[in-house]
Amino acid sequence: MALLASILIALVAIEHLYILYMEMFAWETLGKKTFRGSMPDELFKPTKKLAANQGLYNGFLAAGLIWSFFVKDELWCSNIALFFLSCVLVAGIYGGWTAHRKIFITQGLPALLALLAVIANRL
Numbered sequence: 690m691a692l693l694a695s696i697l698i699a700l701v702a703i704e705h706l707y708i709l710y711m712e713m714f715a716w717e718t719l720g721k722k723t724f725r726g727s728m729p730d731e732l733f734k735p736t737k738k739l740a741a742n743q744g745l746y747n748g749f750l751a752a753g754l755i756w757s758f759f760v761k762d763e764l765w766c767s768n769i770a771l772f773f774l775s776c777v778l779v780a781g782i783y784g785g786w787t788a789h790r791k792i793f794i795t796q797g798l799p800a801l802l803a804l805l806a807v808i809a810n811r812l
Contacts, residue, residue, distance in 0.1 A: 691810040697803035698754050698770050701777060704799065705751035712744030727789065750777055767807050774804040 711719045717733045720740060728736075753773035760766040781797020 691806065694767075694770070694803065694806035694810045695758070697799065697806050698757060698774070701774065701799050701803050702751045702754035704796065705747045705754070705777070709744045709748035709751060712740040712747065714744075716740040716744075750780075767811055770807050771804065774800045774807065778804060 711723060716737050721730060721733050733740075750773055753776075754770065757766050757770040757773065760769055777800035778797050781793050781795075781800055785791075785793025785797055
């Protein structure tokens with residue numbers, strides 16, 4: 690993959706590893722800071738397991754993007770990246786639509802830029 694596409698894919702993967710960490714291991718501390726004003730503080734403790742489950746899914750997205758760096762065949766490398774970036778984009782669109790517009794900006798937009806870079810590299 691071209692350098693720009695690789696950098697963007699790596700950034701999206703790192704972001705989702707960070708989300709995994711926050712939701713699985715730091716929900717009541719970092720999660721509270723991140724989602725300040727979105728939900729009352731007293732809801733963080735009872736939603737800890739739910740957040741951990743969400744974090745696990747973010748980890749799967751990151752793992753798929755990281756996997757794309759280890760595939761030797763260029764076509765399959767980009768196919769894997771396209772699939773996982775599309776998943777992130779759909780999640781970002783849905784989160785931006787149903788929860789908060791910021792989700793699209795922080796998750797969907799980087800995925801869209803990486804997706805476009807991968808597609809441009811294939812042309």
